[in-house]
Amino acid sequence: MPNPPIGFQHGVTLDQAQRIATTALEEGRRLGLAPLTVVVLDAAGQMKALLKEDGCSLLRPAIAHGKAFGAMGLGFGGRELARRSQGMPGFMNAFSDLAGGAAVPVPGGVLVRDGAGAILGAVGVSGDLSDKDELAAVAGIKAAGLTPDTGDDA
Amino acid sequence: MPNPPIGFQHGVTLDQAQRIATTALEEGRRLGLAPLTVVVLDAAGQMKALLKEDGCSLLRPAIAHGKAFGAMGLGFGGRELARRSQGMPGFMNAFSDLAGGAAVPVPGGVLVRDGAGAILGAVGVSGDLSDKDELAAVAGIKAAGLTPDTGDDA
Amino acid sequence: MPNPPIGFQHGVTLDQAQRIATTALEEGRRLGLAPLTVVVLDAAGQMKALLKEDGCSLLRPAIAHGKAFGAMGLGFGGRELARRSQGMPGFMNAFSDLAGGAAVPVPGGVLVRDGAGAILGAVGVSGDLSDKDELAAVAGIKAAGLTPDTGDDA
Amino acid sequence: MPNPPIGFQHGVTLDQAQRIATTALEEGRRLGLAPLTVVVLDAAGQMKALLKEDGCSLLRPAIAHGKAFGAMGLGFGGRELARRSQGMPGFMNAFSDLAGGAAVPVPGGVLVRDGAGAILGAVGVSGDLSDKDELAAVAGIKAAGLTPDTGDDA
Numbered sequence: 001m002p003n004p005p006i007g008f009q010h011g012v013t014l015d016q017a018q019r020i021a022t023t024a025l026e027e028g029r030r031l032g033l034a035p036l037t038v039v040v041l042d043a044a045g046q047m048k049a050l051l052k053e054d055g056c057s058l059l060r061p062a063i064a065h066g067k068a069f070g071a072m073g074l075g076f077g078g079r080e081l082a083r084r085s086q087g088m089p090g091f092m093n094a095f096s097d098l099a100g101g102a103a104v105p106v107p108g109g110v111l112v113r114d115g116a117g118a119i120l121g122a123v124g125v126s127g128d129l130s131d132k133d134e135l136a137a138v139a140g141i142k143a144a145g146l147t148p149d150t151g152d153d154a
Numbered sequence: 155m156p157n158p159p160i161g162f163q164h165g166v167t168l169d170q171a172q173r174i175a176t177t178a179l180e181e182g183r184r185l186g187l188a189p190l191t192v193v194v195l196d197a198a199g200q201m202k203a204l205l206k207e208d209g210c211s212l213l214r215p216a217i218a219h220g221k222a223f224g225a226m227g228l229g230f231g232g233r234e235l236a237r238r239s240q241g242m243p244g245f246m247n248a249f250s251d252l253a254g255g256a257a258v259p260v261p262g263g264v265l266v267r268d269g270a271g272a273i274l275g276a277v278g279v280s281g282d283l284s285d286k287d288e289l290a291a292v293a294g295i296k297a298a299g300l301t302p303d304t305g306d307d308a
Numbered sequence: 309m310p311n312p313p314i315g316f317q318h319g320v321t322l323d324q325a326q327r328i329a330t331t332a333l334e335e336g337r338r339l340g341l342a343p344l345t346v347v348v349l350d351a352a353g354q355m356k357a358l359l360k361e362d363g364c365s366l367l368r369p370a371i372a373h374g375k376a377f378g379a380m381g382l383g384f385g386g387r388e389l390a391r392r393s394q395g396m397p398g399f400m401n402a403f404s405d406l407a408g409g410a411a412v413p414v415p416g417g418v419l420v421r422d423g424a425g426a427i428l429g430a431v432g433v434s435g436d437l438s439d440k441d442e443l444a445a446v447a448g449i450k451a452a453g454l455t456p457d458t459g460d461d462a
Numbered sequence: 463m464p465n466p467p468i469g470f471q472h473g474v475t476l477d478q479a480q481r482i483a484t485t486a487l488e489e490g491r492r493l494g495l496a497p498l499t500v501v502v503l504d505a506a507g508q509m510k511a512l513l514k515e516d517g518c519s520l521l522r523p524a525i526a527h528g529k530a531f532g533a534m535g536l537g538f539g540g541r542e543l544a545r546r547s548q549g550m551p552g553f554m555n556a557f558s559d560l561a562g563g564a565a566v567p568v569p570g571g572v573l574v575r576d577g578a579g580a581i582l583g584a585v586g587v588s589g590d591l592s593d594k595d596e597l598a599a600v601a602g603i604k605a606a607g608l609t610p611d612t613g614d615d616a
Contacts, residue, residue, distance in 0.1 A: 007581040008343075008363050008537065010505065018359070035316075042360070043472065044506035045212045047369045050358035051326070052350070055316050061355040075211025075470065090239030090259055091284070093247060094224075097255035098216050119469040162497075162517050172513070189470075196514070201523045204512035205480070206504070209470050215509045365537025366507045370560050378556075393552030401555060409559035413552055438553070 011043025011120035012112055016144045020112075021049045024125055024140030028053070036127035036136055039064040040112075043121055045072045053127070060126045062102075067109030067133075068124030069102045070095075075119075077151025078109030078134070108133030111149035112141050120146065165197025165274035166266055170298040174266070175203045178279055178294030182207070182286075190281035190290055193218040194266075197275050199226045207281070214280045216256075221263030221287075222278030223256045224249075229273070231305025232263030232288070262287035265303035266295050274300065319351025319428035320420055324452040328420070329357045332433055332448030336361070344435035344444055347372040348420075351429055353380045361435070368434045370410075375417030375441075376432030377410045378403075383427070385459025386417030386442070416441030419457035420449050428454065473505025473582035474574055478606045482574070483511045486587055486602030490515070498589035498598055501526040502574075505583055507534045515589070522588045524564075529571030529595075530586030531564045532557075537581075539613025540571030540596070570595035573611035574603050582608065 012020075017040040028036040035055035042048040052061055070081050074095070085092040085105040096103050107130040112121045123141060125133040134150060141148040166174075171194040178192040189209035196202040206215055224235050228249070239246040239259040250257050261284040266275045277295055279287040288304055295302040320328075325348040332346040343363035350356040360369055378389050382403070393400040393413040404411050415438040420429045431449060433441040442458055449456040474482075479502040486500040497517035504510040514523055532543050536557070547554040547567040558565050569592040574583045585603060587595040596612060603610040 007575060007579045008365055008505070009580050013362055014359060043470070044366060046360070046366060047358050048360050050355050051322060052354070052356050054318075054322050057316055058352060058354055073211060073213035073216075075214075088260070090236060090243070090246065094220065094239075094250050094255070094258040094260075095213075095217070097250045098220050098258060099213065100255060103213075113469060117469045118471055162519055164516075168513060168516050198520060200514070200520055201512050202514050204509050205476060206508070206510050208476055211470055212506060212508060365535060367535035367557075367561065367565075368537075370535075371557070374556065374560050390552060393556075397552070400552065404556050404559045409556070409562060412556040412560060414550070414556075 010046065012040060012048055014048065016146065017049035019144040020123055020140035021051045023143035024123070024136040025051060025053060027136045027139035028127070031132065031135065033128040033132050033136065036125055036133065037061050037064040038136065038140065039068050039124045041068045041072055041122045043119060045069060048121060056127055063104055063126035064124040066102050066104030066124065067106060067126065068122040069099065070104055071109040071111050071122040073099055073103050077111050077149045078105065078107045078130070079151030081105035081109065081151065082107060106130045107150065108137060110134065110137040110141060113147040113149055115147065164200065166194060166202055168202065170300065171203035173298040174277055174294035175205045177297035178277070178290040179205060179207060181290045181293035182281070185286065185289060187282040187286050187290065190279055190287065191215050191218040192290065192294065193222050193278045195222045195226055195276045197273060199223060202275060210281055217258055217280040218278040220256050220258030220278065221260060221280060222276040223253065224258050225263040225265050225276040227253055227257050231265050231303045232259065232261045233305030235259035235263065235305060236261060260284045261304065262291060264288060264291040264295060267301040267303055269301065318354065320348060320356055322356065324454065325357035327452040328431055328448035329359045331451035332431070332444040333359060333361060335444045335447035336435070339440065339443060341436040341440050341444065344433055344441065345369050345372040346444065346448065347376050347432045349376045349380055349430045351427060353377060356429060364435055371412055371434040372432040374410050374412030374432065375414060375434060376430040377407065378412050379417040379419050379430040379459070381407055381411050385419050385457045386413065386415045387459030389413035389417065389459060390415060414438045415458065416445060418442060418445040418449060421455040421457055423455065472508065474502060474510055476510065478608065479511035481606040482585055482602035483513045485605035486585070486598040487513060487515060489598045489601035490589070493594065493597065495590040495594050495598065498587055498595065499523050499526040500598065500602065501530050501586045503530045503534055503584045505581060507531060510583060518589055525566055525588035526586040528564050528566030528586065529568060529588060530584040531561065532566055533571040533573050533584040535561055535565055539573050539611045540567065540569045541613030543567035543571065543613065544569060568592045569612065570599060572596065572599040572603060575609040575611055577609065
């Protein structure tokens with residue numbers, strides 16, 4: 001039998017992902033937000049870290065995942081996905097189906113870039129209003145020394 | 155063991171499909187488009203060729219496939235699908251579900267016809283705005299000596 | 309707009325889940341295992357915490373989830389699911405389909421019980437051989453002061 | 463509207479993928495194999511290139527994809543997946559379901575590594591006997607200056 005699998009390199013590291021996730025939840029507490037779930041996806045769109053606060057409703061993990069996965073799928077932060085959902089509903093409905101329902105086009109899905117602009121993954125937060133969810137995601141990404149891309153021009 | 159399967163004849167040839175795909179990407183570069191994915195389906199709706207440029211977001215292959223598959227599914231180019239998505243959203247939402255999410259009703263899905271009008275397959279391109287994606291698909295099909303059907307009257 | 313959702317009580321707490329997940333990974337490192345993914349599900353079968361070590365292959369998160377979800381689905385630890393997979397393959401194949409593929413009947417899926425035997429959630433670990441994955445899950449659950457149920461009599 | 467998506471970096475490049483795919487088909491012709499389909503996945507498990515020879519049966523693209531995706535999913539070449547399918551059928555049936563049917567555990571799914579062992583993607587070939595399909599995949603990977611990992615010790 002061969003050695004255990006090695007060599008998969010998928011962007012954001014576990015250390016970075018844990019820092020993002022724990023900081024996002026701390027920011028939610030600091031701002032007095034409702035209980036949050038935070039999902040960190042790696043560059044392959046697979047889950048790297050997830051934390052769900054006590055009191056979250058049933059599908060918060062799926063919604064947080066969908067925000068991050070939608071961003072990875074199209075290559076834009078959630079604010080751009082929200083604009084397209086308004087302007088091109090036919091396409092965005094099809095995109096949702098194509099993703100098996102796992103693409104949620106609202107703020108709170110944020111791409112994670114390094115200093116050179118390379119995409120290392122994405123963060124999705126759900127639990128409060130989307131604009132507030134996004135604040136938590138952004139705080140987490142910055143705490144890890146990385147650059148958030150919300151889908152708005154900086 | 156029986157002989158290998160032979161005799162499947164599914165429209166567009168591999169030579170044609172490769173010509174379509176490589177030309178579509180060249181056209182994208184010439185026009186300065188974002189990184190593109192191009193999918194060529196044969197007359198049976200199966201993938202004949204796919205090429206994804208470096209830098210594409212995660213679901214570009216699925217979106218490009220969906221544009222081409224939607225065109226094959228209904229028998230119209232993507233522009234007609236987009237019109238129906240506007241005018242008959244109930245049917246088009248059901249069509250998306252029926253296709254398991256693999257039908258994306260926007261420009262950039264283009265039927266491939268021979269000189270007599272027979273449908274040999276379809277091309278889907280995704281990466282930039284849909285109208286620009288379509289330019290790349292059309293250039294590819296013409297380079298192979300075949301006739302693009304975008305869903306608009308010529 | 310209504311107040312944020314409160315009052316969902318789903319067994320394992322975030323503090324416990326984080327303790328379980330980080331200890332499971334530490335145990336994996338201590339034992340020299342391949343890179344692991346650990347998933348902690350709450351009493352509602354939703355994800356409470358997930359951590360994926362650097363180097364994991366693409367579907368480790370889905371496999372770890374499936375081990376834990378299979379245990380929650382039938383109400384037995386993964387060792388009992390593995391026995392049933394041997395003894396009643398027809399039922400277990402149907403169970404896998406019924407769960408949409410999200411039920412993996414092998415060791416490494418471990419129920420989390422409190423002192424009175426109540427099920428607070430389940431842990432799934434994937435990355436090395438199943439028997440070794442289970443060691444990491446059990447170490448995590450014990451570190452949180454809870455009782456692992458592997459599907460074997462103690 | 464923000465600029466087009468940039469920064470996705472997913473292992474194997476398009477140049478490498480095209481070299482792999484075209485060489486695999488040439489090797490098939492040289493060996494007199496049945497018509498082949500070759501799929502190249504990138505490090506995110508998404509399709510980078512696909513070519514289907516004229517005469518392939520309907521699901522060759524899906525089978526070739528499944529061989530490559532199974533290898534990416536578990537982190538082993540197809541020969542190791544085939545061994546596990548023999549030795550742990552319950553797990554491998556569940557793995558197939560978990561992958562939505564897109565994991566085919568036979569030779570002809572080959573991991574693509576760089577000189578340092580990092581996994582850049584995977585290749586799947588289908589059309590002839592699995593052992594012969596694998597020869598074509600290996601030839602393609604080598605022609606691109608990369609290292610094939612079939613799941614057997616070298």
